[in-house]
Amino acid sequence: MTRPAGQEPHIELEGLRFQRDGRPIFEDVSLSIPRGKVTAIMGPSGTGKTTLLRLVTGQLLPERGSIRVDGQEVTGIGREALYRLRKRIGFLFQHGALLTDLDVYENVAFPLREHTQLPDCLIHHLVMTKLQSVGLRGAARLMPSQLSGGMARRVGLARAVVMDPELVLYDEPFAGLDPISMGVIVRLIREINEALGLTSVIVSHDIEEVSQVADWAWIIADGRIIAGGTPEELRGEESPWVRQFMHRLSDGPVPFHFPARDYPEDLREVPR
Amino acid sequence: MRAMFRDLGEALREFVETLGAMTRFLGRLLWETPAALMRFGLVWYQLHRIGAHSLLIIGISAVFVGMVLALQGYHILNQFGATESLGVMVAMTLVRELGPVLTAVLFAGRAGTSLASEIGLMRATDQLSGMEMMAVDPVKRVIMPRFLAGVIAVPLLAAIFSALGIFGGYVVGVGLLGVDAGPFWSQMNAAVDVRTDVMSGVWKSIAFGITASLVAVYEGYNAPPTAEGVSRATTRAIVITAVAVLAINLLITAIIVGEG
Structure with a gap:
């Protein structure tokens, strides 16, 4: 299964192969992200979920295969065309990636100031609207160092959507957040997706939160797509890989132990 | 023995590689310069951050260096009964050599390390x-304003260094050691030539400004995104600049002396 049935794709990956330092990350990945929906890409840590986002945005080049965003091939695209494409994409980094020498207001205004000639009053209006939508209008003049992890991510989200993109990519948006912040981010992703008619892609391993917000989810493991479906469908999946991941089993096809030699032998040998 | 040669060869290869990469990076920065100058507000902000904030350390160091030069110079010149040439000696040493060299090294220590670690941390924090x-483009938005600010700041700071150094020399020579102020200034005025002496210092400080700024932004931009990577980049920014500045100083001096 590489495509949710009956959905127009916004992103399409075909036969993707990528390796890093000689270690294959993706062997033959093909998947489709439907337009206007919230799609999650899940999988255990180290399976290349973030790498997949970086491939989609042209930060990394695959060894083989095709990546199309909105029908446009990303691999081998020129720098200017890539930048034009990125102006239509919002990206929320795991920790917000706010510019530490600018305050919250200027961080959100940054893409507008760089890419448009809008007058200050209009920039002010846009920035305040986005900050209001993430509940941080009152924090406009705080510096990033004064924000909590959850607040930084909300500012990152306001910045990601300030240029009114068609597609927003979320890299581990729930990682390291307290339950309240997590709930806020879940609600914001859903609301922003619906209000702005976006396509949203969430890379995460937080099953509960993803289940609340995603219309569709792909599970990656061992360099391949091992399952795809709605979160409810995935919970009922019988495959051992999917069962281990969705039901949080500590051992299974993804072993608890990192590959190592014989245990007693290791205990006997004292390193000099 | 074989291992030593292998290590030496490896170090040489790494040096040539880094030099090549830095030259390519400099080419990119020079290519981007006209566009960066169009957004002079960003350069101005950095000029204030890294240039103006280096003024204090440059100023204090300059006064001390000038004082030491006057002290040492006075005792040497006194043996030949030529203490009225103290002003010439202090001015020549500062304008031609110590001003540009020490400014570049102090700038690398104060601003270069801060640039390298700032850019390295920006890389590490995404x-x-x-x-x-x-x-x-981070090269246009982050690197270029910092690079240009450094290139502009070093010659200005070197001029300030030399001026304050001469003032330090005056305080010790005339104020403490009793050298006559008339010959101190008049001999300096007559001996220091703008076209040769001052311009030699200006050219040197421009070359050192480019070197110190290039090394700092290159090391920061290419720092591995780890604590150790940023720390190494910061150290390399000062070490490489100090060695490069001394080597380039020798080269420029040799060319100028050769011409003279």
């Missing part, structure tokens, strides 16, 4: 990737 994702 700020540069964030810009890339917002379709903003």
Whole structure:
């Protein structure tokens, strides 16, 4: 299964192969992200979920295969065309990636100031609207160092959507957040997706939160797509890989132990 | 023995590689310079951050260096009964050699390390990737203003260094050691030639400004995104600049002396 049935794709990956330092990350990945929906890409840590986002945005080049965003091939695209494409994409980094020498207001205004000639009053209006939508209008003049992890991510989200993109990519948006912040981010992703008619892609391993917000989810493991479906469908999946991941089993096809030699032998040998 | 040669060869290869990469990076920065100058507000802000904030350390160091030069110079010149040439000696030493060299080394210690660690941390905290994702080129937005600010700041700071150094020399020579102020200034005025002496210092400080700024931004931009990577980049920014400045100083001096 590489495509949710009956959905127009916004992103399409075909036969993707990528390796890093000689270690294959993706062997033959093909998947489709439907337009206007919230799609999650899940999988255990180290399976290349973030790498997949970086491939989609042209930060990394695959060894083989095709990546199309909105029908446009990303691999081998020129720098200017890539930048034009990125102006239509919002990206929320795991920790917000706010510019530490600018305050919250200027961080959100940054893409507008760089890419448009809008007058200050209009920039002010846009920035305040986005900050209001993430509940941080009152924090406009705080510096990033004064924000909590959850607040930084909300500012990152306001910045990601300030240029009114068609597609927003979320890299581990729930990682390291307290339950309240997590709930806020879940609600914001859903609301922003619906209000702005976006396509949203969430890379995460937080099953509960993803289940609340995603219309569709792909599970990656061992360099391949091992399952795809709605979160409810995935919970009922019988495959051992999917069962281990969705039901949080500590051992299974993804072993608890990192590959190592014989245990007693290791205990006997004292390193000099 | 074989291992030693192998290590030496490896170090040489690494040096040539780094030099090549830095030259390519400099080429890119020079190519971007006209566009960066169009957004002079960003350069101005950095000029204030790294240039103006280096003034204090440059100023204090300059006064002390000038004082030491006057002290040492006075005792040497006194043996030949030529203490009225103290002003010439202090001015020549500062304008031609110590001003540009020490300014560049102090600038690398004060501003170069801060630039390298700032840019390295921006890389480590995904700020540069964030810009890339917002379709903003970090070389144009982050590196160029800092590089140009450094290139502009070093010659200005070197001029201030030399001026304050001469003032320090005056305080010790005339104020403490009793050298006559008339010959101190008049001999300096007659001996220091703008076209040769001052311009030699100016050319040197421009070359050192480019070197110190290039090394700092290059090391920061290419720092591995780890604590150790940023720390190494910061150290390399000062070490490489100090060695490069001394080597380039020898080269420029040799060319100028050769011409003279």
